[in-house]
Amino acid sequence: MSFARHDTPPVAVIGGGYAGFAAAVTLARGGARVTLFEASRTLGGRARVVDKDGFRLDNGQHILLGAYAETLRMLRLVGVRPGVLDTRPLTLAYPGEACELRAASLPAPLHLAVGLLRARGLAWTDKLAMARLMRRLKRDRFRVEADRPVAALLAETGQTDKLCRLIWEPLCIAALNTPPERASARVFANVLRDSLAAGASASELLLPRVDLSELFPVPASRWLAMRGHTVRTTEPIQAIHAEDGGYRLDGDPWSSHYAHVVVATAPYHAAPLLKPLPALAPVVAQIGALRHEPIVTAWLAFDGPLDFPEPMIGMSGGYGQWAFDRAALGGPPGLVGIVISASGRHQQISKEALEIALLQELQAIVGPLPALKWSQLITEKRATFACTPGLQRPTTRTPEPGVWLAGDYVDPDYPATIESAVRSGVSAGRSILKRCGLKEGSLFRIE
Numbered sequence: 001m002s003f004a005r006h007d008t009p010p011v012a013v014i015g016g017g018y019a020g021f022a023a024a025v026t027l028a029r030g031g032a033r034v035t036l037f038e039a040s041r042t043l044g045g046r047a048r049v050v051d052k053d054g055f056r057l058d059n060g061q062h063i064l065l066g067a068y069a070e071t072l073r074m075l076r077l078v079g080v081r082p083g084v085l086d087t088r089p090l091t092l093a094y095p096g097e098a099c100e101l102r103a104a105s106l107p108a109p110l111h112l113a114v115g116l117l118r119a120r121g122l123a124w125t126d127k128l129a130m131a132r133l134m135r136r137l138k139r140d141r142f143r144v145e146a147d148r149p150v151a152a153l154l155a156e157t158g159q160t161d162k163l164c165r166l167i168w169e170p171l172c173i174a175a176l177n178t179p180p181e182r183a184s185a186r187v188f189a190n191v192l193r194d195s196l197a198a199g200a201s202a203s204e205l206l207l208p209r210v211d212l213s214e215l216f217p218v219p220a221s222r223w224l225a226m227r228g229h230t231v232r233t234t235e236p237i238q239a240i241h242a243e244d245g246g247y248r249l250d251g252d253p254w255s256s257h258y259a260h261v262v263v264a265t266a267p268y269h270a271a272p273l274l275k276p277l278p279a280l281a282p283v284v285a286q287i288g289a290l291r292h293e294p295i296v297t298a299w300l301a302f303d304g305p306l307d308f309p310e311p312m313i314g315m316s317g318g319y320g321q322w323a324f325d326r327a328a329l330g331g332p333p334g335l336v337g338i339v340i341s342a343s344g345r346h347q348q349i350s351k352e353a354l355e356i357a358l359l360q361e362l363q364a365i366v367g368p369l370p371a372l373k374w375s376q377l378i379t380e381k382r383a384t385f386a387c388t389p390g391l392q393r394p395t396t397r398t399p400e401p402g403v404w405l406a407g408d409y410v411d412p413d414y415p416a417t418i419e420s421a422v423r424s425g426v427s428a429g430r431s432i433l434k435r436c437g438l439k440e441g442s443l444f445r446i447e
């Protein structure tokens with residue numbers, strides 16, 4: 001093991017979400033001295049634990065994919081054991097519609113082809129239409145030159161109503177958190193390329209068996225502390241100022257001088273930090289132009305177990321989109337999470353009416369429900385940026401030489417996900433190391 005050295009550049013990371021910790025670990029592995037500032041008491045940002053009435057819940061149920069290569073690498077690096085992720089083949093199961101598409105455990109493209117052949121509840125016209133879209137994307141190497149809404153791509157390739165309703169729309173909303181009528185076909189094609197079309201293991205569903213803070217931010221924080229780096233919670237930074245060829249931060253209790261600063265906050269929190277730096281005015285404007293989409297998670301605790309055929313099942317025709325049996329994922333018996341991604345008609349009814357509707361929808365799928373003991377609706381109003389066609393996004397590198405951006409909104413190819421957040425953090429960390437003549441991993445004898 002190797003420790004932070006005092007002859008290497010001090011770097012500040014602002015934000016203790018997945019992007020911030022990916023940047024901090026990367027920098028530490030290259031020998032930079034890292035101080036990470038997190039405004040909240042809890043680590044994880046938009047993927048964090050919430051303690052409520054004795055329940056340890058996530059702010060929103062998250063799904064990871066086998067294709068999240070950088071996230072999985074980071075988990076390994078900070079010592080997270082593989083068992084914390086429940087891994088199973090991609091399965092889109094709608095018990096309420098007797099419809100199920102399950103990827104076969106075969107190499108690509110057979111996993112999908114065989115899965116499609118065996119799919120239940122889809123007619124031949126549906127299966128042929130799905131194969132047509134995948135073939136067309138493959139022919140074009142998953143490049144969508146003229147970006148347009150996903151709905152337009154689906155219409156051009158003659159996707160059936162059932163496929164749109166049960167496969168494409170739910171996948172698009174789950175991955176891009178934007179409805180197909182407004183979602184970018186280019187980004188959606190990238191997601192399909194790296195998941196469905198990439199092979200059985202890339203399309204696997206990975207469902208956390210621990211809370212989202214415990215999955216990566218907390219072990220990463222421990223890993224950094226053990227190597228002499230600093231992680232400060234409840235320490236909000238207000239602004240970044242250029243000074244003596246480096247930077248000082250408003251809100252830093254030590255008023256330290258940093259050679260580089262990684263801004264790893266959500267985009268809407270980044271703009272005020274960057275404003276004092278005139279060179280960053282165009283970046284601030286770009287960030288200001290991003291629009292955001294909500295995600296609602298209804299946590300329902302029942303007085304007994306429920307009869308889920310899979311830990312994750314699709315819901316259709318109502319407000320709910322996916323239901324998760326948390327008991328099958330290491331949670332307490334009877335705990336269910338129902339997710340509603342993106343804006344939609346659920347925003348037009350009261351919380352109470354929404355909860356009643358979700359209970360009825362759940363009962364229609366899994367049968368009579370045990371008594372409801374407790375419930376909590378968590379709405380993240382700005383869960384992710386709206387991933388619309390032709391969006392201009394800021395990049396990791398900025399016009400200010402020592403200020404870098406990390407976060408789920410800076411990767412031009414991907415929607416806002418844990419993986420894009422981690423990738424951006426790794427990329428910011430590596431760019432700084434390169435600028436300083438350091439290399440990731442070079443200081444470490446034992447990992």
Ligand SMILES: Cc1cc2nc3c(=O)[nH]c(=O)nc-3n(C[C@H](O)[C@H](O)[C@H](O)COP(=O)(O)OP(=O)(O)OC[C@H]3O[C@@H](n4cnc5c(N)ncnc54)[C@H](O)[C@@H]3O)c2cc1C
Pocket residue numbers: 014015016017018019020037038039040043044045046047059060061062063064235236237238264265266269273295296297380382383384406407408409416417418419421
């Ligand atoms: C309900 C919900 C469900 C989701 N589902 C999925 C899913 O299934 N799969 C998936 O891959 N992704 C999902 N996402 C998206 C994923 O959670 C985000 O893309 C990812 O967590 C973003 O990480 P980040 O590090 O870029 O930003 P954040 O998580 O927002 O982290 C930024 C951190 O910066 C801190 N901060 C802000 N301002 C300051 C300041 N001035 N000083 C110090 N600290 C500051 C914040 O407190 C926060 O901790 C979901 C998101 C939500 C909200």
